[in-house]
Amino acid sequence: MDMTDMNSAAAxxxxxxxxxxxxxxxxxxxxxxxxxxxxxxxxxxIREHEVRAIIGPNGAGKSSMLNVINGVxxxxxxRIFFRGEERKKMEPHMAALQGIARTFQNxxxxxxxxxxxxxxxxxxxxMKCNLFQQALWxxxxxxxxxxHREKVEEIVDFLEIQHIRKTPVGALPYGLQKRVDLGRALxxxxxxxxxxxxxxxxxxxxKQDMCRFILDISDQFGTTIVLIEHDxxxxxxxxxxxVVLDYGxxxxxxxxDEVRNNQDVINAYLGSGH
Amino acid sequence: xxxxxxxxxxxxxxxxxxxxxxxxxxLIFKASGVFNFAQGAMVLVAALAMARFSEWSNAALxxxxxxxxxxIGIIGAGAVMFLxxxxxxxxxxxxxxxQEGATLLMVTLGIAYVLEGLGQTxxxxxIYSIDVGMPKDPVIMFEGLFEGGVLxxxxxxxxxxxxxxxxxxxxxxxxxxxxxxxxxxxADDHQAAQSVGIPLNKTWxxxxxxxxxxxxxxxxxxGSKMGVQFSLVTVALRALPVVILGGLTSVPGAIxxxxxxxxxxxxxxxxxxxxxxxxxxIWFAYVMALxxxxxRPQGLFGEKIINRV
Ligand SMILES: Nc1ncnc2c1ncn2[C@@H]1O[C@H](COP(=O)(O)OP(=O)(O)OP(=O)(O)O)[C@@H](O)[C@H]1O
Ligand SMILES: [Mg+2]
Numbered sequence: 001m002d003m004t005d006m007n008s009a010a011a012x013x014x015x016x017x018x019x020x021x022x023x024x025x026x027x028x029x030x031x032x033x034x035x036x037x038x039x040x041x042x043x044x045x046i047r048e049h050e051v052r053a054i055i056g057p058n059g060a061g062k063s064s065m066l067n068v069i070n071g072v073x074x075x076x077x078x079r080i081f082f083r084g085e086e087r088k089k090m091e092p093h094m095a096a097l098q099g100i101a102r103t104f105q106n107x108x109x110x111x112x113x114x115x116x117x118x119x120x121x122x123x124x125x126x127m128k129c130n131l132f133q134q135a136l137w138x139x140x141x142x143x144x145x146x147x148h149r150e151k152v153e154e155i156v157d158f159l160e161i162q163h164i165r166k167t168p169v170g171a172l173p174y175g176l177q178k179r180v181d182l183g184r185a186l187x188x189x190x191x192x193x194x195x196x197x198x199x200x201x202x203x204x205x206x207k208q209d210m211c212r213f214i215l216d217i218s219d220q221f222g223t224t225i226v227l228i229e230h231d232x233x234x235x236x237x238x239x240x241x242x243v244v245l246d247y248g249x250x251x252x253x254x255x256x257d258e259v260r261n262n263q264d265v266i267n268a269y270l271g272s273g274h
Numbered sequence: 275x276x277x278x279x280x281x282x283x284x285x286x287x288x289x290x291x292x293x294x295x296x297x298x299x300x301l302i303f304k305a306s307g308v309f310n311f312a313q314g315a316m317v318l319v320a321a322l323a324m325a326r327f328s329e330w331s332n333a334a335l336x337x338x339x340x341x342x343x344x345x346i347g348i349i350g351a352g353a354v355m356f357l358x359x360x361x362x363x364x365x366x367x368x369x370x371x372x373q374e375g376a377t378l379l380m381v382t383l384g385i386a387y388v389l390e391g392l393g394q395t396x397x398x399x400x401i402y403s404i405d406v407g408m409p410k411d412p413v414i415m416f417e418g419l420f421e422g423g424v425l426x427x428x429x430x431x432x433x434x435x436x437x438x439x440x441x442x443x444x445x446x447x448x449x450x451x452x453x454x455x456x457x458x459x460x461a462d463d464h465q466a467a468q469s470v471g472i473p474l475n476k477t478w479x480x481x482x483x484x485x486x487x488x489x490x491x492x493x494x495x496x497g498s499k500m501g502v503q504f505s506l507v508t509v510a511l512r513a514l515p516v517v518i519l520g521g522l523t524s525v526p527g528a529i530x531x532x533x534x535x536x537x538x539x540x541x542x543x544x545x546x547x548x549x550x551x552x553x554x555x556i557w558f559a560y561v562m563a564l565x566x567x568x569x570r571p572q573g574l575f576g577e578k579i580i581n582r583v
Contacts, residue, residue, distance in 0.1 A: 070469065096471030108466035110459050120452075121459045125471040127452045131480070134451040145452060188470060 019240065020048030021083075023224055024069065024192065029078035031064055031248075038064040039075065040248045046192065051218055051225045053235045055259075056245035057268060062228045063105055065245065066194050069226070070102050071095040096125060101190035103181040105197045105228075111170035115180050118169055119155055122187025123148040152187055159183050159213060175206040182213065192224045193217065199231060207231070211238060236260065244268070276420035281544050282537055283426060287434035289536020291495060294437040295513035296520060296528035297444060298488035303522050304461035305481040306367060308378045312386040314510035316358065316486060318502075319393035321493030323351035325402035325502040344406050348490070355486025358389065363478045371474070390507065399504070404497040408432060433495040440491055441529060444484065448525070457481060515563035521576025531574065535559045 024046040031039040039061045046052045054062045067073040069080075071090040080087040082098060090098075101122070110118050127148065129141040156162055159179050164172060169180050178198055185193055198214070199207045215238055217223050229235050235242060236256040244252035244259055246268040252259045259265055295313065302310045328347025335343055366381055409428040417423035448454035459467040460477045468474060489510070493502075496509055513532070520531025542558045566574060 072465070072468075091473075092465070092468035093471045093473045096469060102469050104466065104469075108463050108469075110462035110466065112462055113455075113458060117455055117458075121455060121467070121470050121472070124452065124456055124459075129452070131453055134453050135447055137451075141451070148452075184466075184470060 019050045022046070022081075023048045023083060025081040025084075026069070027079045027081070029065075029068060029075045029080070031061075031068060031073055031075040037248050038073075039068070039245075042078075042245070042248075042250045044243045044250065044253055046224060046226060047241075048191075048224050049218070049222050050240040051214070051227060051238055053227045053229060053239035053242040053256075054245065055229065055232075055235055055242060059247075060245040061248040062245055063196055064248075066102065066196050066226065066228060069095070069192075070100060070194060096188065099188075099191035100194065101185035101188040101192070102194035103178070103185050103196060103198055105200065107174075107177045107181050109169045109177055109181055109184070112168060114166050114168055115161060115172075115183075116149075116152060116156070116165050118180055119152045119183045119187045120148065122184040123151065125188065155183050155186050158186075158216070160209075175202050178202065178206075178210070179213075182210075186217065189221075190223060192226065194226045196228045197230065198227070199229060199234060207234065214238060276416075276422055276424050279416075279420070280424045280426070281540050283424065284430065285537035285540030286533055287427075287430040287536070288540065289533040290434040290437040290441070291492060291532070292513045292516045292536055293529045293532025294441055294488055295492050295510050296516040296532050297441055297525065298485040298492075299513065299517045300520075300522060300525055300528045301444075301457075301481055301488075302485050303517075305457055306378075306478050307375060308367070308382060309375070309522070310485065311379065311382040312362075312389055313485065313489065313513070314507040315386040315389035315393070316355070316489035317493045317496070317510040318504065318506045319358065319389050319397075319493075320351050320355055320486065320490040321404065321497035321502045321506055322393050322397040322402070323354040324348060324490065324494055325404045325497060326397040327351060328404070329402065340405065340407070347404075348494075351490055351493075352487070355490055356483055359479050359482030359486050362482050363475055367478050368475060386507075390504075394504075402497075402502040404494055404502060406494060406498055408498050429499060433499070436491065436495065440488070444488075445525060453480065512559065515559040517573075518563040519566050519573060521573025524573070524575035527573055527575030535562060538562055 022045045026045065027043050029039055029042045030037070042061075042065065054065055056062050064073060068075050071092045071094060074089050087098075110121065113121075127144055129138075129144050132138075133141040156165055159182065161176065161179055161183065164176060169177055172180065182195070182198060185195075195214070199210050202210065211234060214225060214227070218225055227235070227239060239256060241254060242252070242256055242259045243250060244262070244265045246264075251264040251268055252262040254262070295317070298313050298316075299310060302308055302313075324347045326347075327350030328343045331346040331350075332340060332343035362385060366385065370378060370381060409432070412425050412427050414423040415426050448458060456467070456472045457477055457480065459470070459472055460474060464474060467477075492510065493506065496506055500506075500509075516531040516535050517528060519535060520527025520529075539555050539558050543552075543555045546558075547554045570576075
């Protein structure tokens with residue numbers, strides 16, 4: 001099976017989603033931490049509107065891959081193309097500027113702030129009023145705040161967290177924190193949404209909710225989604241294409257069916273006891 | 275009774291200034307994880323710049339308008355503090371992201387020496403004066419309430435009011451504006467803040483500017499009271515026990531801590547001083563801070579310290 005086939009014309013995915021052009025193209029990415037090779041010569045691409053899963057055993061390099069896309073880590077080798085243009089070395093806030101949002105494997109919310117305030121930070125880049133307008137509470141700054149607040153309330157409704165709007169996130173149970181994390185990323189109205197194990201540690205019901213949200217985001221906003229997830233059932237259900245990593249190397253790439261039947265993938269998962 | 279109230283009020287007024295300077299420490303610590311030993315040097319530089327710029331422009335204006343000269347002085351000193359903030363971010367913080375707290379602490383000691391040196395090179399090292407028209411005469415208040423009323427130093431009163439307004443303004447700015455929210459976000463979690471597009475560099479410049487503004491106001495107040503001289507550096511460090519007491523990460527802690535120490539100092543000086551000999555004001559604050567540390571290592575308002583295992 002030749003995976004380069006996947007790069008040809010846009011198609012409709014098995015999940016019935018319309019797939020667009022390649023939005024992000026990663027070529028020969030290698031990332032080392034001292035002696036540890038987190039990623040070795042990895043190439044794959046992400047198409048507009050698809051749900052692209054990254055799977056693999058613990059320590060395979062999935063989060064590292066996400067951090068490369070997001071600009072947290074800078075690979076020693078490889079090139080990244082965003083909408084056909086080569087991307088220079090960039091910091092996370094610049095990735096955000098390009099329309100890349102993310103959630104974190106270990107929730108990284110602003111614990112002292114309320115749910116609303118946390119999600120409001122996602123609107124940061126869309127706020128145009130300057131320091132003085134804000135400091136002096138001038139009309140434009142107040143109007144801007146209200147407009148963004150409305151958008152945030154929409155997201156709160158969408159994620160069904162109205163009842164905790166004003167609660168400090170530090171006081172929320174884990175499952176809800178994950179939802180707020182998603183809300184903050186969503187508030188950025190991103191083109192690409194990176195989700196690092198959004199369902200880890202959740203019970204079945206919470207997982208179903210989260211799945212529904214992810215699918216709704218994809219359907220309603222057409223957001224491109226990159227999803228790291230350990231639950232194979234979920235991955236096979238909601239993703240269009242899957243990349244499989246093991247020990248920092250890519251061992252499979254294709255539709256869920258193709259990946260499921262890939263011998264290397266089967267070996268990796270059986271070998272590591274998953 | 276009137277005397278007690280008088281002492282209390284005096285303490286509260288000094289305390290408000292401590293709160294202001296302590297706020298400078300807390301803001302920087304929260305946003306960049308740096309305990310800024312250079313805060314005292316910043317007060318000195320701000321006061322020096324203010325004194326000299328207004329002196330020079332007063333001379334240039336032919337001594338006609340002290341008000342205009344002071345405005346120019348404040349603008350000039352503000353510009354200097356902005357320059358300091360920019361340079362600290364550009365040449366120090368940016369290179370040292372994610373370093374140990376102890377390293378950063380040493381670095382701020384370095385910054386303090388550089389600022390003190392450069393400040394005195396540019397602006398001179400004599401004693402200068404700041405005259406923003408602070409009234410020096412005391413007034414009697416609350417005559418209806420107490421016999422003889424309460425004697426209040428007008429200058430202290432205005433200074434305290436100014437500090438209170440600034441503290442309140444900053445608190446509102448941090449709580450109610452988008453930039454304030456972004457600053458709180460950075461203080462809470464660098465990585466997450468960056469992921470939503472908040473640039474660390476810009477945030478640090480803003481926070482150090484705010485600390486510069488705090489230093490400027492403190493510099494003007496203290497400078498006009500006791501003259502602009504090197505000892506201003508140590509005055510700012512009197513806010514040190516305040517942050518220990520209030521907790522390094524807490525804005526309310528800085529405010530309440532400042533007031534407690536201000537009042538405690540004055541009361542102890544007046545009521546304990548005669549028994550233990552004078553000079554109690556100097557070390558009393560540290561003793562109070564130490565006692566708090568024994569029972570609450572995180573300070574009165576600080577976040578609980580949890581050691582990860
Ligand atoms: N900042 C870092 N410094 C040093 N080593 C790192 C760093 N980040 C990741 N690594 C190493 O890189 C390798 C890949 O880690 P990564 O977190 O990407 O794995 P993962 O696939 O996300 O695993 P998990 O399923 O447990 O989340 C691991 O060996 C890890 O120890
Ligand atoms: Mg991971």
